[in-house]
Amino acid sequence: MGYIRCKGREKRSNVYKPPPDSNWNWRNICKVKERLSGGYQNGLWIHDAKGYSIRSGYDWLQGMHPPVQWYKDVWGGWIVPKHSMVGWLIKLEALNTREKLYRHGISDSDMCVLCEEDTESHAHLFTSCQFSTQILRELENWLHLQVQGPHGNYSKMQRKVCSMAWLAYCYVIWTERNNNRIELQVKRPSLVLKHLIQVIRGRIQNLLPPRVKSTDAQWLISLDIKC
Numbered sequence: 001m002g003y004i005r006c007k008g009r010e011k012r013s014n015v016y017k018p019p020p021d022s023n024w025n026w027r028n029i030c031k032v033k034e035r036l037s038g039g040y041q042n043g044l045w046i047h048d049a050k051g052y053s054i055r056s057g058y059d060w061l062q063g064m065h066p067p068v069q070w071y072k073d074v075w076g077g078w079i080v081p082k083h084s085m086v087g088w089l090i091k092l093e094a095l096n097t098r099e100k101l102y103r104h105g106i107s108d109s110d111m112c113v114l115c116e117e118d119t120e121s122h123a124h125l126f127t128s129c130q131f132s133t134q135i136l137r138e139l140e141n142w143l144h145l146q147v148q149g150p151h152g153n154y155s156k157m158q159r160k161v162c163s164m165a166w167l168a169y170c171y172v173i174w175t176e177r178n179n180n181r182i183e184l185q186v187k188r189p190s191l192v193l194k195h196l197i198q199v200i201r202g203r204i205q206n207l208l209p210p211r212v213k214s215t216d217a218q219w220l221i222s223l224d225i226k227c
């Protein structure tokens, strides 16, 4: 890899430069080779003991990023995959909220479309909007749990349900907010809550293990879930 074959001769890649008038493909091949040559020492690929592979080359070019601490809050467990996507964007504050659209001159207002009382930011939409928090409070009453911690004395199953329920709630609020922008009418919180409970109940019912602890069983019965 430290060498490049050119017109039957081998030249050091860090020496060889393709002529400016050479073929576009050839110049790009040389560019890639030049980049990868930084991963070699004494002709050996230094990022994998087994030698160069497409995967190790790709990882090296991408750069190694440590996993974010909160990835388990968003992926895996009982969380619905499409809810994970919205959860991921919320963690990165990457949803196109009106606050952001207004800042970029795309929206003529930054007001929350659900309550019309405050700026529609990520924090507002999911944790302080009057419309949303009413739904969250009712959801927590139904579950007999605080969806967003502390979860110290909760069973493993209850913790799984809390993670799943929180992202289901965020997904439903974000969907509702998008529908409202298009249809210009706000659904009653009780209707949104009813749909949210259906989603959560269905998810628990589908993923329930064959055996559950008696304390979990009592809790599930209180949610009208058969076990």
Ligand SMILES: [Zn+2]
Pocket (backbone or CB within 6 Å): 112, 113, 114, 115, 116, 117, 118, 124, 125, 128, 129, 130, 131
């Ligand atoms: Zn609001």
